[in-house]
Amino acid sequence: MNSGPIIETRDLRKTYRVGKVDVPALRGVDLTVKPGEFVAIVGPSGSGKSTLFHIIGGLTPPSSGEVRVAGQDLAAMTEAGRTRLRKRSVAFVFQKFNLLPNLTARDNIAIARHIGGFPSKPEVSFEEALRLLGIANRLDHKPSELSGGEQQRVAIARAIVNHPAILLADEPTGNLDSESSKAVLEVLRGLNERLGQTILMITHNPEAAAYGHYIVQMRDGRIIEKA
Amino acid sequence: MTAKLVLQNLKHKPMRSLLSILLIGVPVTLILCLVGLSHGFLEDSQRRTRGIGADVIVRPPGSTLLTLSGGISDKIVDWLGKQPHVKMAVGAVNQMIQGVTLGATGIDLKQFDQMSGGFTYLHGGPFQGPDDVIIDQFYADQQHAHVGDRIVILNTPWRVSGIIEGGKLAHIVFPLGVLQEKTSHIGQVSQIYLKLDDTANTAAVVQGLKEKLPDYPIYSMAEFTSLYNVNNIPALREFIIVIMAIGVVIGFAVVCLSMYMAVLQRTREIGILKSLGASQFFILRIILTEAVILGIGGTILGIAMSYGACWLIRTIEPASIPMVIVPYWWPIAGVVTLVGAAFGALYPGISAARHDTIEALSYE
Numbered sequence: 001m002n003s004g005p006i007i008e009t010r011d012l013r014k015t016y017r018v019g020k021v022d023v024p025a026l027r028g029v030d031l032t033v034k035p036g037e038f039v040a041i042v043g044p045s046g047s048g049k050s051t052l053f054h055i056i057g058g059l060t061p062p063s064s065g066e067v068r069v070a071g072q073d074l075a076a077m078t079e080a081g082r083t084r085l086r087k088r089s090v091a092f093v094f095q096k097f098n099l100l101p102n103l104t105a106r107d108n109i110a111i112a113r114h115i116g117g118f119p120s121k122p123e124v125s126f127e128e129a130l131r132l133l134g135i136a137n138r139l140d141h142k143p144s145e146l147s148g149g150e151q152q153r154v155a156i157a158r159a160i161v162n163h164p165a166i167l168l169a170d171e172p173t174g175n176l177d178s179e180s181s182k183a184v185l186e187v188l189r190g191l192n193e194r195l196g197q198t199i200l201m202i203t204h205n206p207e208a209a210a211y212g213h214y215i216v217q218m219r220d221g222r223i224i225e226k227a
Numbered sequence: 228m229t230a231k232l233v234l235q236n237l238k239h240k241p242m243r244s245l246l247s248i249l250l251i252g253v254p255v256t257l258i259l260c261l262v263g264l265s266h267g268f269l270e271d272s273q274r275r276t277r278g279i280g281a282d283v284i285v286r287p288p289g290s291t292l293l294t295l296s297g298g299i300s301d302k303i304v305d306w307l308g309k310q311p312h313v314k315m316a317v318g319a320v321n322q323m324i325q326g327v328t329l330g331a332t333g334i335d336l337k338q339f340d341q342m343s344g345g346f347t348y349l350h351g352g353p354f355q356g357p358d359d360v361i362i363d364q365f366y367a368d369q370q371h372a373h374v375g376d377r378i379v380i381l382n383t384p385w386r387v388s389g390i391i392e393g394g395k396l397a398h399i400v401f402p403l404g405v406l407q408e409k410t411s412h413i414g415q416v417s418q419i420y421l422k423l424d425d426t427a428n429t430a431a432v433v434q435g436l437k438e439k440l441p442d443y444p445i446y447s448m449a450e451f452t453s454l455y456n457v458n459n460i461p462a463l464r465e466f467i468i469v470i471m472a473i474g475v476v477i478g479f480a481v482v483c484l485s486m487y488m489a490v491l492q493r494t495r496e497i498g499i500l501k502s503l504g505a506s507q508f509f510i511l512r513i514i515l516t517e518a519v520i521l522g523i524g525g526t527i528l529g530i531a532m533s534y535g536a537c538w539l540i541r542t543i544e545p546a547s548i549p550m551v552i553v554p555y556w557w558p559i560a561g562v563v564t565l566v567g568a569a570f571g572a573l574y575p576g577i578s579a580a581r582h583d584t585i586e587a588l589s590y591e
Contacts, residue, residue: 054585057502059585060585079507080506083504083505086501086503086504087503087504091503094502098499098502100232100499100500101239101496102236102238102239102496107235111228111503114229115500115503115504115509158503
């Protein structure tokens with residue numbers, strides 16, 4: 001495991017403008033994540049978890065502070081730079097799966113390859129990940145033909161197909177029953193342990209949070225505890 | 228992969244896609260029908276004029292390609308018949324029956340037969356009496372008329388004495404004197420056809436006659452038939468351009484509305500693509516590709532519908548509206564449509580490309 005941080009934030013702040021009111025979402029977050037770590041982030045709604053993810057994932061710029069992801073300074077990055085970051089370095093898994101409904105599972109994975117600038121067909125080695133995910137025989141189905149657990153595993157496959165440095169999972173089990181949740185969490189743990197995938201996972205579920213190497217507790221836009 | 232995504236998007240909302248293609252196809256059909264009608268009219272006129280078999284045509288002073296101004300005294304017919312190299316001069320009276328596309332001609336049948344080789348009768352034969360009329364197969368089909376039937380033309384019932392093959396002189400032929408009287412042109416003709424002893428003398432005869440009759444438009448038949456083109460029909464070219472512009476606007480509006488709706492419906496999907504790293508250009512390309520595919524589909528459907536329109540027109544009004552299919556206009560109509568479609572997709576495309584990813588992902 002490389003000892004240098006893959007994610008590093010210093011006094012990270014983000015303020016949204018809602019009408020004429022400034023709403024602070026992050027009020028100075030300091031976070032360091034090393035490559036290969038599996039970090040669970042917990043906290044009540046409005047604590048800033050998703051905003052932190054959106055900044056680390058390059059979906060929105062910070063208002064102030066420092067943030068470095070995979071060696072890149074996001075605070076100084078343009079929109080085009082953040083788009084490149086999402087192509088190669090960071091990938092998302094969402095609570096609502098967010099698969100493209102008109103495409104099969106295979107094509108959902110292929111479009112990520114295509115956008116990433118790779119040949120649409122994944123490498124042969126990716127078949128191991130598909131076996132780990134247990135969806136190898138479900139790839140020719142559209143999302144509407146898959147169960148929630150299968151859809152989320154396809155979403156994970158899509159997220160890791162371009163070998164991102166960081167996988168950001170935003171409540172990946174939030175829409176799943178307990179059995180499917182466990183399967184998805186085992187997949188994430190497997191990816192972390194067997195492939196060394198760095199994972200940040202937002203969750204409200206303490207059992208899910210326990211899958212992480214450590215838990216970061218957020219409240220009111222700040223990190224209040226790491227355990 | 229982009230094409231696959233676009234095609235799947237189109238398949239996902241088949242009714243929207245088909246309606247868009249249909250609405251884009253309508254102006255394509257409109258353009259092709261207008262062009263088909265103008266070409267059909269011009270080609271029909273050319274063919275029928277060539278069928279006369281004359282070498283030179285003399286028209287009244289002040290007449291244009293489509294209109295005849297006043298008349299020519301039939302004494303000039305006799306005079307022309309005595310000019311050097313002129314073998315025969317035949318005067319004809321022309322009368323429009325319906326618009327500018329359906330006309331009747333009064334002719335001395337014997338003289339005309341000598342000049343042209345005669346009509347080919349499909350049914351019946353030449354005039355038997357002063358209330359007889361000869362019609363071509365197109366007008367017979369249009370009127371559902373048969374030999375012996377009485378048809379009303381110029382508010383007068385006429386007996387059909389013969390039905391001729393189309394493509395020579397006019398759709399409706401009367402005896403010269405009868406039409407002169409009916410149109411109050413007694414002693415006058417509308418234009419004069421000359422048959423020469425040798426076609427090699429055509430230029431010299433035309434030149435000689437122009438010197439003797441300086442006020443009369445005089446043409447060789449080759450020159451006269453070459454005048455039948457879009458540029459010589461007043462305002463037709465401009466009219467076609469206006470219809471094409473309307474086609475662009477309709478294509479633009481249809482695609483703009485359709486793609487705007489599509490972008491709204493796919494806001495979340497656009498957010499997903501952007502979360503995967505899709506650039507603004509990638510999103511714009513998807514929207515434009517979809518619009519171009521709709522435009523191509525609309526063009527193909529528009530061409531197919533123009534065949535349907537042509538069949539319908541030929542079935543209902545075969546003589547009055549001589550429409551033809553003009554394939555070389557297909558790419559022109561296609562380009563016009565694609566330009567409209569591409570511009571129509573620009574606003575929704577740029578709007579989609581600029582969607583905020585986080586807001587798009589939370590769109591329900």
